[in-house]
Amino acid sequence: MKPDIHPEYHEINIIMTDGTAYKTRSCMGKEGDTLRLDIDPKSHPAWTGIQRVMDTGGQVAKFNKRFAGIGTRTK
Template sequence: MKSDIHPDYHEITVVMTDGTTYKTRSCMGAPGDTLRLDIDPKSHPAWTGQQRIVDTGGQIAKFNKKFAGIGTRKA
């Protein structure tokens, strides 16, 4: 194997939507960083069976703004 081509693999803390935490190993961030999840198996409609609109950070509004003019004719 080639040396110095592999990413740093270290321990991080994952925080679920309900506040529970666990430690895992990842290449994300720096050692000891925290990853906060917006959607996880405890809140995702695929696992819970409940449909809800998840608009994190205004993604739907951003999409509507970006594509607002499509389909309209300019004179």
């Protein structure tokens, strides 16, 4: 390995969305820094399999309502 080309590898704290915390080693930040996760395996639908409905009105319906008059000519 070439000297002085690799980033420093140190211990940081990880805080999950539910508040649980653990330590891991990373190149991020400095020794002892904290990384707060917005999305993690306990909350993301890709891992949990539970889908939340984000859009109750429907994006297509909102689009059609907003731009309904565009393209129609009145003489």
